[in-house]
Amino acid sequence: MRAFFYRLNTARGSRGLSLLLLLASLLLPSLSQAAVIEGVRVWRAPDHTRVVFDFNGPMQHKLFSLQNPERIVIDIEAAKNQFDLSSLDLSKTPIQRLRSGARNKKDLRVVLDLKQAVKPRSFQLKKHGGKPDRLVLDLYDKAITTEKQIEVVQPNAKRDIIIAVDAGHGGEDPGAIGPKRLREKNVVMAISKELARQINSVKGYKAKLVRSGDYYIGLRKRRNIARDMRADLFVSIHADAFKHPSASGASVFALSRRGASSETARFLARKENEADLIGGVGGVSLADKDDMLAGVLVDLSMNASLEASLKVGQMVLDSMGKIAKLHKRRVEQAGFAVLKSPDVPSILVETGFISNPKEARRLATSSYRKRMARQIFKGIDRYFNSQPPVGTYLAWKKNGSRPQGDGVYIIAEGDTLSGIAQQHSISVAALKKANKIRGSTIRVGQRLTIPSS
Numbered sequence: 001m002r003a004f005f006y007r008l009n010t011a012r013g014s015r016g017l018s019l020l021l022l023l024a025s026l027l028l029p030s031l032s033q034a035a036v037i038e039g040v041r042v043w044r045a046p047d048h049t050r051v052v053f054d055f056n057g058p059m060q061h062k063l064f065s066l067q068n069p070e071r072i073v074i075d076i077e078a079a080k081n082q083f084d085l086s087s088l089d090l091s092k093t094p095i096q097r098l099r100s101g102a103r104n105k106k107d108l109r110v111v112l113d114l115k116q117a118v119k120p121r122s123f124q125l126k127k128h129g130g131k132p133d134r135l136v137l138d139l140y141d142k143a144i145t146t147e148k149q150i151e152v153v154q155p156n157a158k159r160d161i162i163i164a165v166d167a168g169h170g171g172e173d174p175g176a177i178g179p180k181r182l183r184e185k186n187v188v189m190a191i192s193k194e195l196a197r198q199i200n201s202v203k204g205y206k207a208k209l210v211r212s213g214d215y216y217i218g219l220r221k222r223r224n225i226a227r228d229m230r231a232d233l234f235v236s237i238h239a240d241a242f243k244h245p246s247a248s249g250a251s252v253f254a255l256s257r258r259g260a261s262s263e264t265a266r267f268l269a270r271k272e273n274e275a276d277l278i279g280g281v282g283g284v285s286l287a288d289k290d291d292m293l294a295g296v297l298v299d300l301s302m303n304a305s306l307e308a309s310l311k312v313g314q315m316v317l318d319s320m321g322k323i324a325k326l327h328k329r330r331v332e333q334a335g336f337a338v339l340k341s342p343d344v345p346s347i348l349v350e351t352g353f354i355s356n357p358k359e360a361r362r363l364a365t366s367s368y369r370k371r372m373a374r375q376i377f378k379g380i381d382r383y384f385n386s387q388p389p390v391g392t393y394l395a396w397k398k399n400g401s402r403p404q405g406d407g408v409y410i411i412a413e414g415d416t417l418s419g420i421a422q423q424h425s426i427s428v429a430a431l432k433k434a435n436k437i438r439g440s441t442i443r444v445g446q447r448l449t450i451p452s453s
């Protein structure tokens, strides 16, 4: 290169040289520094497969599909692969194999040979929170229809109280990491499964896991899953780290729309809300553009569910206090994105600080996880026994044979006013009157009063 510039120098004079040197200094780094694939991971979720490529720096990529046979091709500019693609476990995925090769001398082509057609989507994540620059490829299964099944709620049934149990983090997002590489995502999964098992063993309750395996779900999606379950309560389970390893104790959080109630609350909310950046929600800004939060009606139901969240949270906290040290004696509040459900009471339970060696040791044992799950459920059970939702088995048990009065129906996708009225053997007019509905607009998640006929 030097000889080349020298010759130019003699031919065109020193002004030309300095311009060329400037150009060269701008161009050369990007030419010489190839983006290198240093790691690849595969996560299987119920409806899609996620492939994550770790790079040593930013990269540019293009994605396309080819048929006969089905393939996904990713072209990455000025890149190399240093990872053994044949070492990946591809069982339970639609991928037959991954391979890579050089293209145009400097570019890299990665090919995924598929067992069946998928719907691919790709995005890049910038270096963040100890994770390198990443290219994320989501392959959505085609066989699963996206149509939602409409559940029919039996108005007079003694329905179960539904608890959505959300194990925090997962997949790309390990959560906090404690001593001996103890990962929050695994600890909270074990506690969540145990909690769900205990809840399901009691008549009148049904627990459903929001996350059922080791994969990441965006914070907003977690709320939507709970709403789709028609959950009476959303419980997100965590075991976070704090700046100081001495910090210890369990805590319960509810949403605050004004500000955090303590420095720890603010710190943890910020960490938790960053999960989408680490776990990978491509193209979705963290700024909450939740249009559902706009209306006055939603505001009211948000206040009602916040009040319920604080009540159930306090009972869970008191119950956990019987076996664990408490970080704070009251439910704390902060702007956790995962708790922003307007109509499902939601709490975030910190089972302990994984950054505290003593608590990490306890959280690593199954006996402590079981006891922790039991105390969380005891608190939940105390709350629902004190005020069981109308139409549930618990309400029926509490009220005995007394008439229950008006029922509540939560609108699901595909519901119509006439359909709901028919289901409950009342007229559309009576239904509209009881709920002060003027037009015919209803929204998913809205609670309707069903007048007793």
Ligand SMILES: [Zn+2]
Pocket (backbone or CB within 6 Å): 168, 169, 175, 176, 184, 238, 239, 240, 272
């Ligand atoms: Zn967490």
